[in-house]
Amino acid sequence: MTQLTNSQQVLGPYAYYTKLGTLIVRANAGNVTLEVLADQVGNIWITDQVFSKDGVHKIDVSNSTIRLTPAGGAEFSFLAG
Numbered sequence: 001m002t003q004l005t006n007s008q009q010v011l012g013p014y015a016y017y018t019k020l021g022t023l024i025v026r027a028n029a030g031n032v033t034l035e036v037l038a039d040q041v042g043n044i045w046i047t048d049q050v051f052s053k054d055g056v057h058k059i060d061v062s063n064s065t066i067r068l069t070p071a072g073g074a075e076f077s078f079l080a081g
Contacts (some may be wrong), residue, residue: 013064
């Protein structure tokens with residue numbers, strides 16, 4: 001079984017040839033926000049998606065650094081491709 005976490009994680013940077021990653025979400029009435037780092041110097045993050053339902057999602061992380069932030073009791077696990 002995959003270990004779920006309720007703590008924010010910053011993952012990457014991933015290379016341009018990285019395969020799709022797998023995001024597992026257990027929302028528990030909360031959500032998990034996926035953000036992409038747009039500018040390392042200015043530490044600017046852009047919200048890409050918000051997951052508010054339980055599920056398994058394929059995520060394209062190629063050529064990027066991502067941040068996953070759970071809120072409201074949500075938990076998640078991420079497996080890089």
